[in-house]
Amino acid sequence: MLKTIAKIYKQLPIVRELREIRDSRLRSEALLAAGQVIRLLDFELRDHPRYGDPQRLLCYHAQACSQNSEDGIIHEIFRRIGTSTRVFAEVGVGSGSENNTAFLLSQGWTGFWIDGCSDYLQALKGRPDLGDGCLRHRTAHVTAENIASLFEQLGVPPEFDLLSLDIDQNTHRVWQALTDFRPRVAVIEYNAAIPPDVEWEAIYDRQRAWDGSQNYGASLKTLERIGRGLGYSLVGCDITGVNAFFVREELTAGQFAEPFTAENHYEPVRYAMIHRRGHRAAILDRQAPG
Template sequence: MIKRLVKRLSGTIAHSVAGISQLNDETEILVIGAMLSKQQWLLPSTNINDHEFKIFSQFGDDGIIQYLIKHVAIENKLFIEFGVSNYQESNTRFLMMNNAWGGFVMDGSVNNMAHLQRQNWYWKYNLTSKAVFIDADNINGLLAATGFSNIGILHIDLDGNDYFILKEVELSKLNPSIIIMEYNATFGDERAITVPYNKSFDRTAAHHSNLFYGASLAALATEANNKGYAFIGCNLAGNNSYFVRRDLLNDKVKETSLQEGYKPSQFKEGRDKNGALTLHGAAERAKAISGLEVLNIESGKMEVF
């Protein structure tokens, strides 16, 4: 199998997303992922972006996570990820399949969770799932019900109230080694701002552009720091930020500044009033939501974006 895979990937660099995407068989994809993970031991760089590769993640997060679990102390190989859609494309699926981690995932769609539970591999792994719309009132009850403690990764990706959920989460028992947070790069790299809390927040209903959601990197980093977590960087695509518990930092996983670690979003996800992609660049995306009200988490006051 290895010879066949190498032949099919000839002409691509080791972590080529294009090469991986050409493979249809899940077993082959997992073999390639395992090879890429092992190659990380040969890379001297401590820059998490140099370790990016994509297996089941949307962008290069599978590689970042593989690097981190090699160099951050993990007590229990457990993860919690929410906002996973149907889990086909997610940041913990490769971790589960390649490294035998267990976990709990949530999504607000009953159909998405039913789709996940129908997969012919669902029974093979220590994975549980729940269809539930997460808000500040129910999050801690949902997490407590898992019975998890001292977990490896907590991943929050809600496209909405992300800052408020991070602020509300009680970490004393979960005590994750690593926290992954989606940030809204359209909000820029300076202001600590978030969309106002709305228990039933929906990004499309909030604004037709689909760009008015979540929080800035500065807002998330402020709250993570308050909870004892250091910012170590973002993925190259500019949507996920990484935080590691301060007592677990080391010479392979180091704190960085927001200015050094921030990545602008590379993807053009803005939409017009008819729901069609505009394919606008960063400046145009920011202009599309200018004038909308955001909460400055440092002043506690509403202001205009």
């Protein structure tokens, strides 16, 4: 009897409305708290001797379409070293409207997207400005064994400006497999749960998917080593401890904070700061290539 009464009670319109109001308030409070943290951090970064160093990249963080303010850092890197082809390749593009290259696409760049899920196609629907060959894409499960072939099939050139890799479990091994491709800048996801002086990487299995735990990818120190072997220097990380930024060694002289080590550039886990600031994410209108 009591269960029946409780069921009827929960179905009353006023109860549903009160529950919706409560849930909306909780979401708003969470976003407000996150926003306050961001504003406080912005204020402190300006005056902190480490983050205020103009050769470091963190003070240039800005979020247009990226999840962790990578847009501003990527823009600053290319302001320093210049662009060549204005071509990108991103593996792990998520929804399509929130990733590391959607903003570049709106700035007239051309490029390539690969993801294991086709959700990103929704972001491209009804967007004639994104046609005419400015973006080629493929839905595929990416492994160290097939990444080079996928790039070749899509027509990714050997030399291009930006590579972004974020496939959670096997990101580091996929990067190692791209020896025939030489982007000028690489944005690579790292596991910030591992201290910066520790080499560690998850055991590779091409069928293995991320299980939501901290047992994934590779430490920043391991990525530093992998990058050095491929001819890249570690020049910074984003503030949330998600992505590391690498630049070809011949382009770094006098441009970035040395030494180019994990100990110098590591940022710890700050996942609580990850949120969309402002309006719903969307790919911005594409500008004429300049």
